Amino acid sequence: xxxxxxxxxxxxxxxxxxxxxxxxxxxxxxxxxxxxxxxxxxxxxxxxxxxxxxxxxxxxxxxxxxxxxxxxxxxxxxxxxxxxxxxxxxxxxxxxxxxxxxxxxxxxxxxxxxxxxxxxxxxxxxxxxxxxxxxxxxxxxxxxxxxxxxxxxxxxxxxxxxxxxxxxxxxxxxxxxxxxxxxxxxxxxxxxxxxxxxxxxxxxxxxxxxxxxxxxxxxxxxxxxxxxxxxxxxxxxxxxxxxxxxxxxxxxxxxxxxxxxxxxxxxxxxxxxxxxxxxxxxxxxxxxxxxxxxxxxxxxxxxxxxxx
Numbered sequence: 001x002x003x004x005x006x007x008x009x010x011x012x013x014x015x016x017x018x019x020x021x022x023x024x025x026x027x028x029x030x031x032x033x034x035x036x037x038x039x040x041x042x043x044x045x046x047x048x049x050x051x052x053x054x055x056x057x058x059x060x061x062x063x064x065x066x067x068x069x070x071x072x073x074x075x076x077x078x079x080x081x082x083x084x085x086x087x088x089x090x091x092x093x094x095x096x097x098x099x100x101x102x103x104x105x106x107x108x109x110x111x112x113x114x115x116x117x118x119x120x121x122x123x124x125x126x127x128x129x130x131x132x133x134x135x136x137x138x139x140x141x142x143x144x145x146x147x148x149x150x151x152x153x154x155x156x157x158x159x160x161x162x163x164x165x166x167x168x169x170x171x172x173x174x175x176x177x178x179x180x181x182x183x184x185x186x187x188x189x190x191x192x193x194x195x196x197x198x199x200x201x202x203x204x205x206x207x208x209x210x211x212x213x214x215x216x217x218x219x220x221x222x223x224x225x226x227x228x229x230x231x232x233x234x235x236x237x238x239x240x241x242x243x244x245x246x247x248x249x250x251x252x253x254x255x256x257x258x259x260x261x262x263x264x265x266x267x268x269x270x271x272x273x274x275x276x277x278x279x280x281x282x283x284x285x286x287x288x289x290x291x292x293x294x295x296x297x298x299x300x301x302x303x304x305x306x307x308x
Contacts, residue, residue, distance in 0.1 A: 072169065
């Protein structure tokens, strides 16, 4: 399905713009993603993550090298803002509009586990299982980071009236410096909290549009409550600290906007009770495993609030 979706998207962009590059780019992404998903399905349970990690390297690494370094474009969040302000529909604008805004409506935060070049490095670290989330307020840092990135671009563009470029040597320098800061902070957080995905949970600004789209995602993890034994293996395995079991026990799909569709919970389930499903159940409810020192959050959405 993902393979056909990307090929169709590339074809639409090719017909709309007359340029063959979108067809080639999205066709390759769809082919790689489809192949890696197939590999994930074929591999035995202990080796399944290799399929997803290969997708991260090929898709994330390909965009990092091809679009940013060879294409000389700023693929950071700031590059997206600069592209919008300058009216240039370049790679960063196309990438964010599709992968970070439109795609989550259909496939949730699939980018985070199958295409992100930052996650490709973080998955190499040894802290795949965390002790749970920090207090809810720490998740607000992601929104502050997003606002800071937008504010910086607006200040330089309107306040200082600097000629910011979405492409060229200066754009590549911005991209490399920005990514270096991402990697340093992400690895430092992972080591400090013993959690590979700490950056994704507390500091990554890209999660802001991703979480918004994920509230109406058609693709979610579902499960059969009759097959669920309540062992908690799925919740313990989830790298994003989602209490998967609680959703299944009450007959709900996993409607957390923190879910990255990595399918780790599906692989961890000893009874095969979990699976991916396409359905319409818009809205979010957050059931997250918290660290012992913090207050437990159980289905904040049911109380009318959502964890950030």
